[in-house]
Amino acid sequence: MSSIEQRPRRRAPWVFAALAALLAFLPLVAGPYPQTIARSVLTYMMLAISWDMLIRSGQLSFGIAGFFGLGGYAAAIGATYLGVPPVLTLVFAAVVVGVVALLIGAVVLRLRGMYFAIVTLALAEIFRIVMHNWSSLTGGPNGMLLPRSAFDGNSVATYLMMLVLAAVVIGVSEWFRHSRIHFALTAIRDNETVAASAGVNIYAYLLTAFAITSGIQGAVGASYAQLFGFVTPESSFNVNYTLIPLAMTLLGGMYGTWGPVVGAVLLGVVGEYLKLFIPYGHLLVYGVIIVLVILFMPRGIVGLVRGHLERSRRTTTASEKGGAA
Amino acid sequence: MLTVENVDCGYGRLQVLRDLSMEVAGGAVGLFGPNGAGKTTLINAIMGINRVTAGSITFEGRGIHNRPTHEIVHGGIALVPQERELFPGMTVLENLRIGAEQVPHARDRGEETLETVFGYFPILRERTKQLAGTMSGGQQRMLAVGRALMALPRLLILDEPSLGLQPSIVHELFTILGEMKEHVAVLVTEQNVRESLRTVDRGYVLENGRIVLRGTADELANDPEVERSYLGL
Structure with a gap:
């Protein structure tokens, strides 16, 4: 009764894990520029995963940049005024943003669908405006400098910090996939009446998911602040932190951990490559990719591969049974 | 076990159930009536899906009306909804x-x-x-x-279990429900009155949000009105 899904053992996960380990190791030996790209890929990857964790319940959030930016400011304020050590600002920001999301979620999670999506979009803008105007605390439009950045900005060390944070986020996402939460969220997405009839406390589950995913976005925002050493209203709440993770998840495939991971690596690296040829044009390419994926590959890359694997397995089992359906 | 007393319930300004009272004491109870009579509305009121505006619903002595659905399920009532279940x-x-x-x-x-x-x-x-x-x-x-x-559950509610099924399967399903009612109380809404009367002990006939007839399965089966409207004899 431990997990909902019990699939037969396959070799694919191990191949996948080995490949992931190799990819994670590569930037360590490849030098500072690949490490910069890898840190950016990991940043977007974590945001993409956290967004996916909430969409599994059917709740579409456009508020990633809001909680991301809030996390950055929580880190800067915590470090400046409370003396929180650099690496611990990640935890500090996760808790602060998680609590803020809990309070806001208690109200806005009564909304569904388009209404919820619009409110999250508005929230991000509200956070930005507050930070922009609360000059005495946040430095206003100029933003604020962190007194000290994590590992004094050492490239290898900060890459490892991002890697550890990403591992934690992947772990939380997989825990979501393989615990009671998974069924509850899937049921809510599918049909709320049936979910409630099966005993699911819809409000409690949505609130938990919203607080945890926002907390993750807050921690990622704090790590961004540590990497760059400053926060400003324009950069920290940039709408790209909402749109790019969304595009990555759509490309990789929704409703699972590995879709966002694959999407982030592909789009992150491709985007970086494109920047060399058409500065800012990479955003245009992202847009085109989103449209193409939605039209021709609605389940994303992971969904496509999984579909192929399942089909080939089914034909094998069918032929083993002597062709009986 | 389950008591519904003087319940009003509806959607917005549309009142569907008016001063409705019924009870499930154990065994199997049927809830009959044409489309739009309020059967599903009553089920949804019991399950906390629809808001009750007057009256009370108690289960094993505890008031459950307007409680969240999951609490009612945790409290011992389970629902098989009409579709997409x-x-x-x-x-x-x-x-x-x-x-x-x-x-x-x-x-x-x-x-x-x-x-x-x-x-x-x-x-x-x-x-x-x-x-x-x-x-x-x-x-x-x-x-x-x-x-x-x-x-x-200690009370199992089924909303039109025969919907869209072929007659032989409906027959089988009601035979199984007949075994089940020895262990768990059953409340079933149906349009297939003939099949359900084999299984239920008591029944209610609902029309326009009111109970118009109540009695044991035998009484209902022999009621001329039921015969004419539902058994098509």
């Missing part, structure tokens, strides 16, 4: 297990209850690994009943 992309076994997963008192006794469910529906044991969405309509309905039982 399964998770089609999950296997039969997964569908059954999740029925117990969200209900604290049923969670630890899942394996035990699974055997009980397989006892009622042997076909489900043979198909544990099949995806729910690929089964026939009748098998899906049985799986839905099985999943509701996994929550270990």
